Each structure stands twice: as structure tokens, then as C-alpha cells.
Amino acid sequence: MKSSNVISECQQCGVCCEKGGPAFHRADKPLVEKGIILSKYLFTIREGEPAHENVKGGLTRVPSDIIKIKGKGDAWRCVFLDEMDKSCRIYENRPVECRALKCWDTKDIEKIYLRDLLYRKDLISGMGGIWELVEDHQQRCDYGLIETLSRLFKDSNDKDAEERILEMIRYDAHLRELIVKKGNMDKETLDFLFGRPLLKTITMFGLIVQQDGGQWCLRIKT
Ligand code: SF4
Numbered sequence: 001m002k003s004s005n006v007i008s009e010c011q012q013c014g015v016c017c018e019k020g021g022p023a024f025h026r027a028d029k030p031l032v033e034k035g036i037i038l039s040k041y042l043f044t045i046r047e048g049e050p051a052h053e054n055v056k057g058g059l060t061r062v063p064s065d066i067i068k069i070k071g072k073g074d075a076w077r078c079v080f081l082d083e084m085d086k087s088c089r090i091y092e093n094r095p096v097e098c099r100a101l102k103c104w105d106t107k108d109i110e111k112i113y114l115r116d117l118l119y120r121k122d123l124i125s126g127m128g129g130i131w132e133l134v135e136d137h138q139q140r141c142d143y144g145l146i147e148t149l150s151r152l153f154k155d156s157n158d159k160d161a162e163e164r165i166l167e168m169i170r171y172d173a174h175l176r177e178l179i180v181k182k183g184n185m186d187k188e189t190l191d192f193l194f195g196r197p198l199l200k201t202i203t204m205f206g207l208i209v210q211q212d213g214g215q216w217c218l219r220i221k222t
Contacts, residue, residue, distance in 0.1 A: 007104040014086030021078035022070025022097030024118040025132040032123055036093045040188035041079050043070050045121055046195040048143030050204045061143070067192070069095070120193070130183075130193065137175060137194050141168045146198075150205035156221055162218045165202070167214070169209060170176065172198040 005034055024032075024042070031037045034036050045051045045066040053060045056202045070079050080089045100108040125131045146168065152161035177195065185193075195201070200211055 009104075012086050012120075012209055014081060014083075017078045017081040017086075017088065017098075017180065018076070020071060020076040021080070022095045023099075023114075024067040025096050025112065026118050026122065027093045029118055029122060031093055031095065032118075037069070037090065037095075039123070040186055041070055042067055043178070043191035044068075044193075046138065046141075046143060048147070049195065050143075061147075064117060065121075067118055067120065067123075070191070078090045081112045106191045124193070133175070133179070134193055137172070139171050140159045141194075141198060146202070146205060150202075150207055153218060154206060165207070165214050165218060166209070169202065 027039075032039060032042070045062050045068065048061055050059050051062050051066070052058070071077050072079055072081075076082075076097050078088075080094075081087075082089050088098070096112060097109065100112050102108060120134060121131065124134065146165060149158075149161040149165050152158040153165065172194065176187075176190050176197065177192075179190065180187050191197075202209060202218075203221060207218050208221050209216050210219050211217075
């Protein structure tokens, strides 16, 4: 990000908030615990998942959970941005990154960026049953393994690699369905608990899932 001498205070243009919501740090934990920001407004970028590096730019594989505020629909625009007057609907309770971010001077955000991040386990490890499922999901749908298998499939059309990826995608989809039906869980909290669906994130590995004769199969994204 470039510094500018022209602006020295927030112009409320909304551009920062349109680029995406903040990542949560440990200092933001009370916002979730006190129900000021509900978990249905959050999503998790899971360890090993490719994500855009907002400060340095480019794609990176995240080293640990990053919990973020969701965008609106498929856009990155923060759900708490009021589009009419470009104001923040939770301004008094906005997370630490939002307080630190000044588009005209990025020193403060660079100091805290990726430090003392809040992880899912900080919020839900005490929730009997759920945390075990989250850990099991993390292990079975490991992004490091997905990366390796994706490369095998793309480079040599490895059928075993394809089946193992599809198995993970089916498990991920099934678990989400089950949690909503039997666990009586709000569908909107799933992206916080288990990250975004593999059916969507697999595209970041250059692959898409297609139906072939009623069966799922992988195709290389063109
Ligand atoms: S929480 Fe508020 S300040 Fe932070 S990105 Fe969203 S709208 Fe902007």
C-alpha cells in the first residue's frame, strides 16, 4: 500500500471496507464472546488455504486459521459496511484491524498484521462435540494434502488423487448438511466452523467439480 501526504484522516470513502472485512486478533475475542459480532458473520480461512496477502500482495498459503468478517454475497465488501453512506454499522465495536487501518499511513496495520491472531480453538474448544468435529474435519480436509493431490491430478491425471479429493469434498458437504439437520446449527455459522465449502475453494487449486453421469468428477479449470 502507498502512503499519501494528501489525506490525513478517514474520508469515509468505503474503499478499505469494500476490499474485505478484517482478520480477527485475540483482542477481538470479547466481540464474539459477548455476541456483539455473531459467528454467522464470520468465516475461517483454514491453515494451508491459499489467500490474498492484503499487505504484501499476491497469493499465499496461510500458516494458521484466519478468522475474518464475511463479505456480502459473493463480494468481498464487509457485511457491516452501510452502502448508502459508507459508514460502519458496528463502528464503536469495530475490530482492532479496522481501528489500525489508515489508508494514508499503513504503519499501524503493518505492526499488528498477522500477530496475535484469534483462532477457532480460542472460541470453540470448550464446546463439547463441536470442537472434535472441527479438528477431525481439519485433519480429513487438509489443504496441504489437497495441494499435493491436485498437482498429481493436474500433472498426470492420477485417478487415485482425483478420488481422494472427491472423497474430501463429499465428506465436507455431508458434514455441513448433517450439522444443520441433526445438530440444529445455523447454516450461516458453517463457514466459521469449517471454513468455506471445499466445493468452492477447490477452484483455488485450479480445479472444478462437474457432474458426469450423476457422478462428481474433477476437471482442470481453464
Ligand atoms: S467492520 Fe466496519 S470498519 Fe471494519 S471493514 Fe467492516 S465496515 Fe469497515
